[in-house]
Amino acid sequence: MRPTFSDITIVIALELIGAILLRFFLLADDWRIVGGILLLFCAGFAVMQFRSDWESRIGDAFNRGTRLAVGLAILLVLLFPLALNGNTYALHLLIVSQLYAVLAIALNFQLGSANIPNFATGASYGIGAYVSALLAIHFNVNFWLALPAAAVAATAFGFLLGVPSMRTRESYLALVTIAFGVVIHQLLNNFDWTGGPNGLVGIPAPSLFGHSFASPIVIGGIKLPSQANFYYLSAVLVGIAIISAQRLHGSRIGLAWNALRADELAARCQGINVIWYKVLAFAVDAFLAAFAGTIYAFYISFISPDNFTFLVSVTIMTMVIVGGMDNIFGVIVGAFLLTMLPEKLRAFSDYRILFFGIVVILFLMIRPEGLFPQRLRRYGGSE
Amino acid sequence: MSGHAVLRGEGLTIRFGGLVAMDGVDFVLQAGEILGVIGPNGAGKSTLFNLITGLYQPTAGKVFLNDRPLNGLPAHRIVQMGISRTFQSSRLFTDLSVLDNVIIGMHCRTQSGVFDAMLRPSKARGELRQAAAKAGELLRSVSAGLYDQRGRAASELAQADRRRLEIARALAAEPKVLLLDEPSSGMDDRDTDALIADVRAIIARRPELSIMIIEHDMRLVAELPHRVMVIEYGRKIAEGSFADIRNMPRVQEAYLGRKATAHA
Amino acid sequence: MAAELMQQGLNWLTLGCIYALIAVGFSLLFGVLKVIHFSHGDVSLVAPFVALAALQGWSASASGMSAIGLLVACAIAVVATGILGVVLDWLVIRRFRDAPAMMALVATVALGIALRESVGHIFPNGHNPQPFPRLIDANFNVTEGFNLPAFNVLVIGSSIAVVVLLFLLLQHTPLGVRIRAVSQDREAARLMAISPSSVFRATFFITSAIGGLGGLFYASYAGVTRFDFGIQAGLIGFSAAVVGGLGSMPGAIIGSLLIAGLDTIVQATLPDGASYRLVFAFLLVILVLVFRPAGLFGSVAVEKV
């Protein structure tokens, strides 16, 4: 179906408003501006809560105008750094948010699609980071080769992590994943060849066609700080994560995950090999997390075990629950919100972890479906 | 009825701790036949289905589908080989749409794996779209009312429609044998009549399909099955046409009691 | 050599008892709730902070620290921890009784984090380690080269006493009967006019108080307490309960002794052993779960269809 004129207006207006708000949020120094933008955000939600017809109108507009929405979004992502007045801290926040968005999308395969508890996403993230960093430091492997190598290593770990899920469920499985996460963290902390608690330093910056990611981008007289390299790199990764998530969600695999989420036993009786699909969810999670880990390592050029603790896993879980389980857009919003909020509300940064804990409990009690609830699938516009 | 045994059980026995829930039950299901399974609550009827579908592993005894032994196969393989079922208390995927429930029922008749989904999305999507079209047709053939509600979440369905959807989902796997566990539970008389008509319509389109049906509603038992077997305390105590078994004193004692005599 | 072995044996038993006090709670709570209460370790480790606060209050009024002061502080801590368990159930956990297990699970993990952080923020300077006194400082000199500290005797003796009392309570009192009834079949218990929520309250109080005692011993054994001890203690206690088989009391105790044994051996034989203790405990858990998914003493229940 072709988008109508009002569809086009809605899509353009919402994306522009979103981008502008994000810009002001990122550049705001004053907590009152931050609070004001948050209030606007909440007000938007309150309106949606009461006017569900508006919500479905917006949904329809984006459904019909998908191409326009995607094209405009790509354009905005490309141009966004230009609007930041060269503020490197804002760029840094964006990079970290995007990496967390990837991690949250990764975890969403399990937590959101298949309802499997996994407290080890932080560990897969760490394995990705460490494998690629070690390859780069000791074997001079360049970033573009380290990336797939790390992904393979982490996926193997994901399969390993998935093995106990063949025979255990729920609380037991949660314990196993926590255990794996803690074991990885302690091993990283104790081994000599991982640098122990000091971690690894001096991870070289990647380069592409002779352009080092440590140097600024200069195009036609416009100069962007060196962070912009990693901003675009992580944006590409978010794009890949979204595409993978959508392809899996819109396939027989996504359906099988959803089936075992709703009723594992009934899923078995529909011919679904639940063991395979569970292990698969672990592997996919680890695969994507490793990409994020690699980019993180090469971006910061220094990693230590404390970047990959149990709390990191819980943070990622918070993002999925707050954003909305099994809603890719929601999960991304959750990641951005929960990465930037604690940074923007510096005065409260000591309370960050407490805040995460309470937010999770409150969401599970009051709005377990998250900010953006999952949506039913539609096939070929037949409805 | 074409008269060869599709499904066969030999000496099926299962213990839960001290309880012998099924004790040496033999049965045969012919191609195209409808076999009724009746018996008091807790007799072991659902346990029989669970043994056939691989949810429970028998302590002793064997199940054969077309003379191939099923023992030890996981539940999902048994579905693939052609045995589908419904549950006594319906177990739909409530947070998915009606159509998705049926498409999931086709899981073992579709192919795409992870690599198709990630790298050849048009193939994976195409397959799913085809499945959706087929699922729509199937829903329409089971019940027009259900078809109209195909975009809604399964949790929003009325009780009778849930049971219909569960049957449609089971049929989506293109089974040779269909096991229905108390399909009329929670239905009033009108819904039950509709159910009888639905099942008739289903077999009219699929002459080779064999059905085992656990039921308490004696009207349905009198109308649908060609043959009925009676289970009590995990044992088969009688087998034959409804007209024959309902006059057996042992069966009346065990199960039928007042309710059936009133209906008869 | 013999003295060394005896010393290690004593360490093993002491650690095993401390873990068991926490593990028993995990097991009993799982029995009635049917979902793991992941924050039980954090609840238990609130006790040392309560005791410290009470001690500070005491030494402000009376002069100096006395044995009685310590005893009273510990008693207050145990009761307060019991009450904390009931309050947390009322505030949070009861809202997830009928929710999918996954949600209760994640909620209690988050609850543990919130609790830990609250302790860190509320207790003055709470994010730093706080020295925690030995509950008794005497020594029995048994033979040459082997000292039997009164503290270890206290831990082992009171753990055995608590476990025996708990066993008697479960087997021979009306409350125990109700607790067992609810853990076997909640609906049937309700039909027999047993109110599950009162049973939940009682169970939370008992298990949290016992866990609190374990928490006091844990801190006293280590000589310090930290706001984030809860996660370690909780994971060890939970692992012990899982290794033994959730829901089984003897299982929880044997699981605790196994994990404590592994812990002792690793610390005694490996250089740097202390930093690997969780690694080995968890490897044991993973192995047990892969080969015996319901733990050593649990039996796999087949879901009724």
Ligand SMILES: Nc1ncnc2c1ncn2[C@@H]1O[C@H](COP(=O)(O)OP(=O)(O)O)[C@@H](O)[C@H]1O
């Ligand atoms: N998974 C199980 N664990 C323990 N007992 C079971 C299990 N499944 C069935 N039973 C017992 O087996 C007996 C038969 O149950 P069932 O087959 O459900 O009876 P019905 O004939 O009403 O369908 C009952 O006593 C039931 O409690």
Ligand SMILES: [Mg+2]
């Ligand atoms: Mg039954």
